Amino acid sequence: MTSQVRGVQLARLLGQWHSLPGRRRSPDYAALAGAVRGLLADGRLPLGVRLPAERELAEALKISRTTVTAAYRQLRESGHLASRRGAGSWTMLPGTHRVTSSGLWTPQDDVDMIDLGVAALAAPAELVPAARAATEDLPRYLGGAGYHPTGIVELREAVARGYTDRGLPTSPDQIMVTSGTQHALDLVLRLAVSPGAGVLVESPTYPNALAALAARRARIATHGLASDGAGWDADLLLGSIRQGRPKLAYLIPEFQNPTGHLMAADLRERVVAAAHAAGTDLVVDESFVDLPLDGTSLPPPVATFDRHSRVISIGGMSKPYWGGLRIGWVRASAPQVQRLAAARVGVDMASPVLDQLVAVHLLAEAPAIVAERRAQLTVQRDALLGALTERLPDWRVAVPRGGVTLWAELDGPISSALARAAEEVGVRLAPGPRFGLDGTLERFLRLPFTLPAAELVDAVGRIAAVRYDLDRAARPQWREPAVIA
Numbered sequence: 001m002t003s004q005v006r007g008v009q010l011a012r013l014l015g016q017w018h019s020l021p022g023r024r025r026s027p028d029y030a031a032l033a034g035a036v037r038g039l040l041a042d043g044r045l046p047l048g049v050r051l052p053a054e055r056e057l058a059e060a061l062k063i064s065r066t067t068v069t070a071a072y073r074q075l076r077e078s079g080h081l082a083s084r085r086g087a088g089s090w091t092m093l094p095g096t097h098r099v100t101s102s103g104l105w106t107p108q109d110d111v112d113m114i115d116l117g118v119a120a121l122a123a124p125a126e127l128v129p130a131a132r133a134a135t136e137d138l139p140r141y142l143g144g145a146g147y148h149p150t151g152i153v154e155l156r157e158a159v160a161r162g163y164t165d166r167g168l169p170t171s172p173d174q175i176m177v178t179s180g181t182q183h184a185l186d187l188v189l190r191l192a193v194s195p196g197a198g199v200l201v202e203s204p205t206y207p208n209a210l211a212a213l214a215a216r217r218a219r220i221a222t223h224g225l226a227s228d229g230a231g232w233d234a235d236l237l238l239g240s241i242r243q244g245r246p247k248l249a250y251l252i253p254e255f256q257n258p259t260g261h262l263m264a265a266d267l268r269e270r271v272v273a274a275a276h277a278a279g280t281d282l283v284v285d286e287s288f289v290d291l292p293l294d295g296t297s298l299p300p301p302v303a304t305f306d307r308h309s310r311v312i313s314i315g316g317m318s319k320p321y322w323g324g325l326r327i328g329w330v331r332a333s334a335p336q337v338q339r340l341a342a343a344r345v346g347v348d349m350a351s352p353v354l355d356q357l358v359a360v361h362l363l364a365e366a367p368a369i370v371a372e373r374r375a376q377l378t379v380q381r382d383a384l385l386g387a388l389t390e391r392l393p394d395w396r397v398a399v400p401r402g403g404v405t406l407w408a409e410l411d412g413p414i415s416s417a418l419a420r421a422a423e424e425v426g427v428r429l430a431p432g433p434r435f436g437l438d439g440t441l442e443r444f445l446r447l448p449f450t451l452p453a454a455e456l457v458d459a460v461g462r463i464a465a466v467r468y469d470l471d472r473a474a475r476p477q478w479r480e481p482a483v484i485a
């Protein structure tokens, strides 16, 4: 899956490359090479993409071709570019750089830790009454074997109603209940992705999605999101689909994990059209769709623009309700649901009936529960933002208008070092590289606002303390705005 960045696209990504902070008297070619390395390190420029020809980039940047030639030479020497005569130059990272990661991001049950590694809320007060009511309902099911590969009808009806209410008419036979959104993703990938198939994901993205893709031995390509502004670069995203023709693209359009971005309606429409033209299946993870904050209105669901069964939506109970329920779902065409159910029989047969009944009761009270969650998240987000402004004023944070996470741009490529140091003072962090593929994203940190405000403020205080200790301990490591080795 080769994709290419055009001169004007790279020029836009490079922005003010000639006056980046830290530049003093370095020549233009070195500044340009440094800016390209920065884009790679931040995951904005994916690995394995073809850079524009030297002349094209020179024209786009309005600089001499010799400057671009020298910058490309420096990038080749530092191991950031591979070139073949006549075929062009591809982005890469130096061999020493690759960071292996299990890809898994799971909570650990350590009660003394403030766990900022997990972006999920504690259960709502309504959970226990819902569980009691579910046990009352259970006898209705006890006369049967209890295996419902697509889920019990009443839950499929409730989920279908939710989509219909969002403007996407859906029938219960288009829904398959799964044991969580992660399970939904894994099942979809089992059917759609064979080993070596190309899959496009956002960078940064949800780490356990990367783990699921690694398990299918997918060939992963990334679309780099901006940490501020619109997030997705329409031109580049559509270009990656059109040129790369991935088998599947996995996107999180609502309050993306980790950046919090919300994809605009027109891009949704264009992505669906591009996916259809390229023969790409679009898997849309709607985990956070119930959690807009600040009265933010939601664009239509991505699947509204789908006329050809290209879009598979996945979602679940974990974010608005409780992760411990392990209830998620797939929305697809009825035949796709049948194929997924057949595949699922070889995995786990069906989801637990009792948990599905609990979900039915919670969904019956959705408006009240979700309103309370949003209010809680707003308070917690604002407490976190306030603490960051006060204690870590050099970090840059775009205010997320929904979801449960913010994506902080740090004052240096220190994310992993900071996570190690924070662990020592009782705070577990998910450092930036966990959300990317190649050990990039060291200048970023995901901070969820799912814990009570006082704990968030406490955690930021501890992080700030170790941040300044890092300064003293490890100065030479991260003063240079370069790729981390």
Ligand SMILES: Cc1ncc(COP(=O)(O)O)c(C=O)c1O
Pocket (backbone or CB within 6 Å): 119, 179, 180, 181, 182, 183, 206, 252, 257, 285, 287, 315, 316, 317, 318, 323, 327, 328
């Ligand atoms: C984007 C995204 N998808 C899927 C999941 C997993 O959700 P579930 O608990 O429903 O499996 C999460 C949980 O953090 C998530 O953020």
